[in-house]
Amino acid sequence: MSNIRDVARLAGVSVATVSRALSNPEKVSDESLDKVHNAIAQVGYRPNMLARNFRSARAYAVVVLVPDIANPFYSLFIRALEDRAQQKGYAVLLGDTRGTTEREIEYIRRVETRLADGIVQLRPSSEKSQNNIPPDIPCVNACGCEYTTGPAIRIDNRAAAKTMVNYLISLGHRRIGVISGLKDNPHAIDRLEGYKEALAEAGIPYEKDLIAEGDFTMWSGLNAAFQFCNMKVRPTAVFSMNDEMAIGAMQTLKNQGIRIPEDMSVTGFDDIAYAKYSDPSLTTISQPAEEMGKMAMDMLLKVIEGEPLSQRECVLPTEFIIRKSTGPAPGKK
Amino acid sequence: MSNIRDVARLAGVSVATVSRALSNPEKVSDESLDKVHNAIAQVGYRPNMLARNFRSARAYAVVVLVPDIANPFYSLFIRALEDRAQQKGYAVLLGDTRGTTEREIEYIRRVETRLADGIVQLRPSSEKSQNNIPPDIPCVNACGCEYTTGPAIRIDNRAAAKTMVNYLISLGHRRIGVISGLKDNPHAIDRLEGYKEALAEAGIPYEKDLIAEGDFTMWSGLNAAFQFCNMKVRPTAVFSMNDEMAIGAMQTLKNQGIRIPEDMSVTGFDDIAYAKYSDPSLTTISQPAEEMGKMAMDMLLKVIEGEPLSQRECVLPTEFIIRKSTGPAPGKK
DNA sequence: CGGACTAATGTAACCGTTTACATGTTATTT
């Protein structure tokens, strides 16, 4: 494998000139440039980026900490993140933590040992939930909530949830079930807040029994729905905190002979690709996953470069999408 | 940031001893080991992996070339791949090509410039389809077909398709539509081969009109289904080459008032998570995505280390899963 | 007791770049 010295020798110039020809061509005469390019072509030289990175003390890589890459919302986000990273000359190291702290720490070590320059954190974190990332390492939280500290990209979960519940209320629903995420999940907390606000403003009392806990998987949505089926007085609408659980729940409801939306309305959150193709298609909140991925990368790069951020956190707008899984409450028109 | 020399000075030993204490502790006396560990703790030393990798001329990273990370089959595969990579001390560089050759080449350059040690290729390739990866760089094709050359992990697409079509035939179907991938996609070619074989063995003539071309997206499945709806004599079953297209197709069929499976059976391929929750749940072929991811990583590591492979290609078994989207052909029982 | 061997450690070269600084050449200014 040829190195920069081979090229220099063959071109009849110094290594410095070769190096400059590659990274600062404007500082090199056209004549030298030619000689260098010919020599490079002749020996099939490829600069050793490992050496370059070592010298510049930069990995030109970022790790993305994601609870589960198989989750379609995350994969959409990561696709956009990676796209932007590639444009900027950075690599993306995949850090699927499977939700474990152990794994997360292993990946954080990667940046402590210089194999990556920073972290995009997709685990929603708040001041309460433990944060394993030391304060001195560049990081942006791309799935933040209202209590997230440090650089963050997020949506207004509370407002989005409130919009959705307001809509259900406007359709005449008064008993609105919730399929929540795990109780301590920051997103679940924010969204539940929005739910409560909407109820309060409509003068509907909050009932704890109407909250079923899930874990954002279809399977948990499927289970949660049974809780509603078995109630003496069933809710007429269910607000699920993500699309997967909503899809799982609809499965249960249909199996129990409950028609959607005639007997019960169901709503989701995220607007994953399948939401449009579920039966019935799902009324949901669309998160700008791609926009978030791009911004997270841009923001992280600024932190890495030490540039000041124009704003500590960036709250992106969501879109409210009405499809066929929601309708007037039974008995109303 | 402290380096190995700082540690050596503080511990009162040489840099060589520190280096050995970290990578070959058995070559160092207990006494020195202690001194080194204390010094490391005292200055908070973290070895600079960039330097280590540079010296060892290894990136300890592999790139995974994937046409689209948002495709659930791929993300499942990658999750497993990454898991294994992490175990073996390797990082996974995400290389979402979006199907473009340009992108693919940019990522291949990453290994030519030593930023990665090898490639896992998820784009199905055959001798015919262009292969941009130079023969000297370690690579395993993890989505191979019958004509894939070089180290490969794959399933027997032809046999799996044949099993599926045989099943449909056994239910009395004689007009069986196909939603294919792009004509030149190696998977589509293999699977179509299986389809033809099954028909031939049952004495059913092959009709070109029954083949609708899609591109593995739900949207294309949705479109393809119209082609069948508009036929004078509709097929009574549709064999889709992946689950997404099947789900899209079912959407169209249901909208046209065609009942599944009473009027028309629909089958998929891949067994993505949503296949179980679609309406009706989808009869499909399950690919061992996780197993494939693990094996691909193991295989690539062998190629990188220069170990001989016990077998050039590894063909993994698929599972045939019957759900509710298939039933007897109309009129049969 | 001396030679051979082993274990622990140190010294310094090396990996392939980048870049500060020095040098030489040519153009521009006074």
Added chain:
DNA sequence: AAATAACATGTAAACGGTTACATTAGTCCG
């Protein structure tokens, strides 16, 4: 014509580890 600036290039010192080789001290054995 001398002084100065601008440009192109070369020399060599980093960067932070690893490791071949040299050195020293201690052990074993005939």
